Amino acid sequence: MNANVPSSSTSHYPNAPMAQKLETHTLSVLVDNEPGVLARVIGLFSGRGYNIESLTVSETEHAKHLSLITVVTTGTPMVIEQIKNQLDRLVPVHRVVDMTLSGRSIERELAMVKVAGKGDNRVEALRLADAFRARVIDATTESFVFEITGKSDKIEQFVALMLPLGLVEVSRTGIAAIARGPEAM
Amino acid sequence: MTKEMTGAEMVIQAMADQGVKHLFGYPGGAVLPIYDAIFAQTEVKHILVRHEQGAVHAAEGYARSTGKVGCILVTSGPGATNAVTGLTDALCDSIPLVCITGQVPTHLIGNDAFQECDTVGITRPCTKHNYLVKRIEDLPRILHEAFHIASSGRPGPVVVDIPKDIQFAKGVYSKPKEFPHTGYKPKLKGDIEAIKAAVELMANAKRPMFYSGGGVINSGKHASALLTELVRLTGFPITSTLMGLGAYPAADPQWMGMLGMHGTMEANMAMHDCDVMICVGARFDDRITGRIDAFSPGSKKIHIDIDASSINKNVKVDIPIVGDCAHVLQDMLRLWKAQGKHNDKKAMGDWWKQIAKWRERKSLAYRGSNEVIKPQYAIQRLYEATKDKDVYITTEVGQHQMWAAQFFHFQEPNRWMTSGGLGTMGYGLPASVGVQLAHPKSLVIDIAGEASVQMTMQELSTAVQYRLPVKIFILNNGYMGMVRQWQELLHGNRYSESYSEALPDFVKLAEAMHAVGIRCEKPGDLDHAIKEMIDIDRPVLFDCIVDQKENCFPMIPSGKAHNEMILGDSGVSLDDAITEEGKMLV
Ligand SMILES: Cc1cc2nc3c(=O)[nH]c(=O)nc-3n(C[C@H](O)[C@H](O)[C@H](O)COP(=O)(O)OP(=O)(O)OC[C@H]3O[C@@H](n4cnc5c(N)ncnc54)[C@H](O)[C@@H]3O)c2cc1C
Ligand SMILES: Cc1ncc(C[n+]2csc(CCOP(=O)(O)OP(=O)(O)O)c2C)c(N)n1
Ligand SMILES: [Mg+2]
Numbered sequence: 016m017n018a019n020v021p022s023s024s025t026s027h028y029p030n031a032p033m034a035q036k037l038e039t040h041t042l043s044v045l046v047d048n049e050p051g052v053l054a055r056v057i058g059l060f061s062g063r064g065y066n067i068e069s070l071t072v073s074e075t076e077h078a079k080h081l082s083l084i085t086v087v088t089t090g091t092p093m094v095i096e097q098i099k100n101q102l103d104r105l106v107p108v109h110r111v112v113d114m115t116l117s118g119r120s121i122e123r124e125l126a127m128v129k130v131a132g133k134g135d136n137r138v139e140a141l142r143l144a145d146a147f148r149a150r151v152i153d154a155t156t157e158s159f160v161f162e163i164t165g166k167s168d169k170i171e172q173f174v175a176l177m178l179p180l181g182l183v184e185v186s187r188t189g190i191a192a193i194a195r196g197p198e199a200m
Numbered sequence: 201m202t203k204e205m206t207g208a209e210m211v212i213q214a215m216a217d218q219g220v221k222h223l224f225g226y227p228g229g230a231v232l233p234i235y236d237a238i239f240a241q242t243e244v245k246h247i248l249v250r251h252e253q254g255a256v257h258a259a260e261g262y263a264r265s266t267g268k269v270g271c272i273l274v275t276s277g278p279g280a281t282n283a284v285t286g287l288t289d290a291l292c293d294s295i296p297l298v299c300i301t302g303q304v305p306t307h308l309i310g311n312d313a314f315q316e317c318d319t320v321g322i323t324r325p326c327t328k329h330n331y332l333v334k335r336i337e338d339l340p341r342i343l344h345e346a347f348h349i350a351s352s353g354r355p356g357p358v359v360v361d362i363p364k365d366i367q368f369a370k371g372v373y374s375k376p377k378e379f380p381h382t383g384y385k386p387k388l389k390g391d392i393e394a395i396k397a398a399v400e401l402m403a404n405a406k407r408p409m410f411y412s413g414g415g416v417i418n419s420g421k422h423a424s425a426l427l428t429e430l431v432r433l434t435g436f437p438i439t440s441t442l443m444g445l446g447a448y449p450a451a452d453p454q455w456m457g458m459l460g461m462h463g464t465m466e467a468n469m470a471m472h473d474c475d476v477m478i479c480v481g482a483r484f485d486d487r488i489t490g491r492i493d494a495f496s497p498g499s500k501k502i503h504i505d506i507d508a509s510s511i512n513k514n515v516k517v518d519i520p521i522v523g524d525c526a527h528v529l530q531d532m533l534r535l536w537k538a539q540g541k542h543n544d545k546k547a548m549g550d551w552w553k554q555i556a557k558w559r560e561r562k563s564l565a566y567r568g569s570n571e572v573i574k575p576q577y578a579i580q581r582l583y584e585a586t587k588d589k590d591v592y593i594t595t596e597v598g599q600h601q602m603w604a605a606q607f608f609h610f611q612e613p614n615r616w617m618t619s620g621g622l623g624t625m626g627y628g629l630p631a632s633v634g635v636q637l638a639h640p641k642s643l644v645i646d647i648a649g650e651a652s653v654q655m656t657m658q659e660l661s662t663a664v665q666y667r668l669p670v671k672i673f674i675l676n677n678g679y680m681g682m683v684r685q686w687q688e689l690l691h692g693n694r695y696s697e698s699y700s701e702a703l704p705d706f707v708k709l710a711e712a713m714h715a716v717g718i719r720c721e722k723p724g725d726l727d728h729a730i731k732e733m734i735d736i737d738r739p740v741l742f743d744c745i746v747d748q749k750e751n752c753f754p755m756i757p758s759g760k761a762h763n764e765m766i767l768g769d770s771g772v773s774l775d776d777a778i779t780e781e782g783k784m785l786v
Contacts, residue, residue, distance in 0.1 A: 028486055028759065047383065050332070051320060062325050093512060100509035106329040106349060109383035 035091035039068065040115040041122060041192050042099065043200055044084040047107040048074050055105050056084055065090060065098050069124075069167075069189040081109070085192050112200050119195045125188045126170045131158040132181030140180045147173045158183070202374040207339050208233035208367040209240075211273075211300055214343035216243040217375050220271050222262065222637050223247065224255035228275025230302030230315060233367035247637065247666060250658035252279050254630035256286020256357075257656065260295045261631030264617045265592055266638045267420055269351050272299040277315030280361075281322065285624060287357045288326040292621025293443060294418055296355035298346045299327075305365040306334060319361045328356030333363065336371035345379050353386025354507040355418055386506060390523030390531060398478070398502045398519050399535045405476035406547035407554075408436040411459065411488075414443030414620070415481015415505060417613045419525035424448070424613040426529035427480060433536060435543050437555060439467035441482050443620045446610030456555070457564075460488040461756050462602040465563035465765060466555055468754070471496050472762035473554075479503045481525045484514040485621070494761030504528045563754045563767055564606050573723050575600060575675045575746040579607035579647065582673060585730045590642045592635045594618065596628040596652030599681035599752045604647040626655025629672055633659055636668040643671070643734065650676040650743075651700050657709075663739040664714045671733055673742045674706060677750065685751045710741035719743040 046052045053072055060067050069087040088098055095113075102111045114120035128149070130140045137159075144151065144161050147169070153160035163173055167190060174185055194200060205213065211234050215223060224247045227235045238246050249255040252274045259270025270290075274283050280301040290297050301323075304313040320332045329349050331342050339362070346358040402408060410431055416423045424447040431438045431454055438448050439459040448455055457464035459471055471477065477499045482488070484503075489495040492514060501517040503510075504525055511520040521528055535541075566576045579600075593608055594617040595601040601618060610616050617635060619627035628646040636644040646653075653674055663670050683698040707717030716736050720729040720743070733740045753768035 045383075050334075051324070054321070055324060058324055093516070096512055097509060100507075100511075104354075104507060104509055106384045 035093070037089050038092060038095060038115075039087060039089045040095050040113055041085065041087050041120065041190060042102070043110075043112045043114055043192055044086065044102055045075075045109040045200060046082050046084060046105075047109070048080045048082040049107055052082065052107045053084070055107065056086070056102065059101055059105065060086075060088070060098075063097075063101065065094065071189040071191055085190055087190050110200060112194070114192045114194065117194060120192045121195060122166060122190050122192045123164055124167050124170055124190050125162065125164045126174070127152070127186045128161045128163060128174060128177055129158060129183040129185070130161065130177050130181045131183050133157055136180045140177060143173070143176050143180075149173060202372060204370055205373050206233065206237070206367065207333075207336050207362060207369050207371065208237040210339050210343065210371070210373045211362070211367075212237045212241060212244055213373055214340065214347075214375070215271060216241070218269070218344070218347045220244055220269070223271045223273055224249055224258045224262075224634065225273030226252050226255060226275065226279060228279050228302065228315070230276035230304060230364050231273060231279075231300075231367070233364065234273060234300065234302070234362075246273070247633075247662065249630065249633075249662050251656065252282035253285050253626065254633070254656050254659040254662065256283050256290065256297065256299065257624075257627050257630035258634035258637075258659070258662075259297050259299075260286065260290050260293075260627070261594055261617050261634030262638045263295050263297060263634075264417070264631075265614050265635045267614065269296045269298055269347055270634065272297060274299065274301055275315070276302045276304055276319065277317045280317055280319040284322060284326060285622075287323055287359065289619050289622040289624045289627060290357040291326050291328065293619065294355050294414060295357065296350040297357040298350050299357060299359045301359055301361045302367070303332070303361045303363040306363045307365070309363065319359065323359045326357070327359050328354075330359035330361065332361045333366050336366055336369040339366065339371065340373045341376050341379070344376050348379055349384065353384075354415075354510075386524075387522055388506075388524040388527045390504065390521040390528035392531065394519055394521045395528060395531045396535060398521065399532055399539065399541060401476055401500055401502065401519065402434060402436075402478065403536075403541040403543065405436075406544060407470075407474045407551045408434070408476040408478065408543075409470050409474035409499075410436055410438035410478050410480065411440070411471060411482055412438060412444045412447055412480040413441040413482025415483075416444055416447040416525050417481075419481060419506075421613055423481075423524075423526035423529060426526055426533060428452075430529055430533050430536070433533070435548055436478075437470055437552070439463065439471065441485065441488060441620070442605055442618060444482060445605060445616045446613045449611040450609035451611055458605050460485075461490070462606065462752055462754065464606075465561050465754055465767065466558035468756065468762040468765060469558045470555055474499045477501045479505075479517070480529070481505060483510045486514070489514060490756050491759055491761050496762070561767070563765075566750070566753075566768055569747065570723060572747045573720070573726060573744060575603050575677065575750055576607055577723060578675060578726060578744050578746055579603050581726050582645070582647070582730055583608045585727065585734060586643060586645070589734075590639075591615065592617070592632075592639060592642055592644045594628040594631040594635060594644070594646045596646070596648045597623045597625045597682070598649040598652055599677070599685065599750070600647055600649045600675040602682075602752045603675070608647070625649075625652035629653060629656050629670075630659040630662070632670040632672070633663050633666075633668055636663070636670050637666070640668075644668075645671040645673050648672055648674045649681065650674050650678065650703060650706075651680045654704075660710070660713050660715055660739060660741065667738075669737050669739055671740045671742060673733070674744060675746050676703075676706070676743050677746050678703070678748045681750075682752070688751070689757065706741050706743035710739075715739040715741055717741050717743065719745065721745040
């Protein structure tokens with residue numbers, strides 16, 4: 016039966032699986048607000064080699080000691096399923112909701128964008144900020160800090176436009192997500 | 201019971217309330233208050249090991265052979281870091297443990313204090329859950345919750361790190377009735393629609409195959425009984441992973457032997473060719489699947505597992521059933537009977553005929569010898585000499601472990617303790633100590649390799665101290681045999697650093713440690729020597745000198761498909777079996 020062992024590939028470990036299509040998913044993870052919970056979640060991602068594109072954490076209901084972690088991740092469908100199951104089995108995790116699968120989620124991000132410059136560039140930056148509904152939250156004679164909220168692609172577009180106009184730095188919150196409709200997650 | 205006491209007393213009280221009889225540990229500054237509490241009572245007996253890794257493996261052996269939670273107590277810093285290998289081992293093999301670690305006082309945490317280490321940080325990835333106790337009020341709840349988490353769902357190790365000031369602090373102790381972790385609720389019952397679909401698929405199968413694993417052992421003796429009943433009722437063949445041996449009686453004609461890398465030909469071929477696979481509490485480990493895309497390509501797969509993350513991790517399955525083995529098997533049996541199901545007689549006849557052909561190949565056969573003891577022969581004789589006794593087997597890691605799995609046969613669960621997932625050399629000796637404590641009247645044998653046994657050798661002193669008559673049966677091939685076999689396979693017979701140089705004289709070593717040493721070098725002397733070993737009511741180190749160059753077959757070089765296994769006398773040169781690119785992945 017093994018007379019002609021094919022010479023394709025063989026080893027102590029199976030080969031890495033064939034590349035599959037990658038998907039990006041936003042996961043809402045409801046957790047007990049206790050020390051170490053974020054370390055558990057992050058450790059899970061780094062330990063198992065999953066990607067984190069964006070991560071936000073904040074307490075939601077103080078009385079219930081609950082926090083919401085919103086994490087944006089990419090992977091093959093099988094890996095995304097793994098990530099959800101792995102998260103779900105952490106003891107302090109109450110629920111994991113795949114906001115992308117539910118198809119009914121709203122995602123927003125806030126960014127503060129610092130732009131420095133004078134003359135025409137400064138005027139143009141203000142004009143664009145207005146078009147994007149970005150607010151000026153700090154100003155000097157040679158700089159602005161804009162606050163902008165929206166979907167990530169809107170923020171990225173705004174930042175790209177600011178680049179030639181004197182972009183100095185950007186501080187982004189990462190994505191927060193919530194489902195449409197009357198129900199809680 | 202509600203009572204005021206110190207944190208240290210709470211630790212011992214909680215153990216007593218959990219029914220803990222034995223605690224494996226090693227003292228140090230950061231746990232002295234707890235040792236004081238141990239001193240003051242008799243309910244929980246402390247077993248002093250010689251190294252913290254040994255404490256964890258002993259607790260693992262204790263847990264695996266009883267189904268109870270194993271308990272460990274170690275000090276901060278080096279005590280905790282020494283425990284890490286054992287904790288990781290328990291996580292990989294789903295063994296329920298509670299490990300108490302001492303910590304520097306709360307106000308010194310983060311100051312690089314003496315013997316401080318970030319125990320919760322270090323053990324986070326190698327425990328099911330862990331805690332740093334910051335308030336005495338939380339301690340009773342955390343202690344009991346630790347037992348609950350360790351033993352429920354998919355079992356695993358839990359660490360409770362207790363700063364020394366919390367051990368001294370006084371508080372009110374009571375055993376909590378429930379746990380606030382609303383996020384932690386393991387699902388026991390399987391989805392009944394999925395179970396129905398599974399039963400339907402099984403009844404229509406032409407070439408069905410049961411593939412069971414460690415989850416059946418985790419689920420308890422009842423699960424093994426249910427599995428046995430279902431397998432007999434359906435008339436299907438059954439194989440098991442290394443971790444599941446004993447869940448189904450090996451003496452039964454439907455038993456096909458272990459599957460996987462060193463599994464029998466019939467088990468692996470049947471897995472490859474089956475049309476319906478019923479996986480019960482196993483996790484499609486890479487030692488089982490080999491090349492994923494060639495793994496049982498034509499089968500519909502049913503997977504019962506309590507941990508949803510085990511499902512569709514490596515292999516896509518058709519009918520996932522998340523639940524406890526015993527619960528799901530019970531429902532399957534009930535439905536199979538209630539619906540008057542029976543197997544496809546004609547198809548099953550053909551299937552068993554095919555299986556008989558594979559069996560005829562006698563894939564475990566080896567060439568005997570009158571000159572040297574063949575390791576397989578040694579296990580066979582050990583089995584023959586002990587099979588009618590109340591025997592428990594532990595192993596170290598290597599070829600001897602695989603030969604033990606192939607040639608020792610288990611009729612019951614909880615009789616076989618081995619490090620499967622992590623493959624920790626040095627597991628077997630301390631594990632045997634734990635098993636013997638739990639079963640003082642039974643015969644407990646560690647089937648060992650001469651290299652592995654040196655990793656935790658010092659625990660022989662523990663066995664001596666507590667008069668635990670464990671038998672350490674060393675298959676001494678003078679090599680790290682498993683490494684040597686891979687070097688023969690992958691690296692052109694270049695046995696780099698795999699020769700067991702400067703071995704101790706195990707007989708004298710045993711004597712120096714107040715145990716008994718026996719050496720056997722000739723096949724003709726073996727039966728007598730084994731009998732002598734069994735008859736001695738003290739710890740015995742048995743140095744069984746075996747053939748140095750024997751390889752363990754069958755073998756699926758991983759990355760290969762199940763039907764590409766190498767057989768013992770197949771005449772295939774190991775050198776040709778592996779490609780350059782394959783070597784990189786080892
Ligand atoms: C040198 C060496 C060689 C090896 N060669 C082989 C080999 O040839 N063949 C082999 O089989 N193994 C071999 N192994 C062992 C292998 O590495 C794995 O440890 C083993 O195959 C895993 O067994 P398992 O799938 O039964 O899973 P386990 O690790 O026992 O996991 C149990 C599974 O059951 C689930 N579970 C737990 N409790 C329950 C419950 N109550 N109800 C339902 N599900 C539950 C868990 O979630 C998990 O998915 C070898 C190991 C070593 C060190
Ligand atoms: C702690 C640890 N280190 C290294 C290994 C890698 N390893 C696996 S088997 C083996 C050799 C075991 O030799 P021995 O105990 O003599 O058993 P044999 O294979 O000869 O039966 C080694 C080094 C391991 N599994 N565990
Ligand atoms: Mg050896």
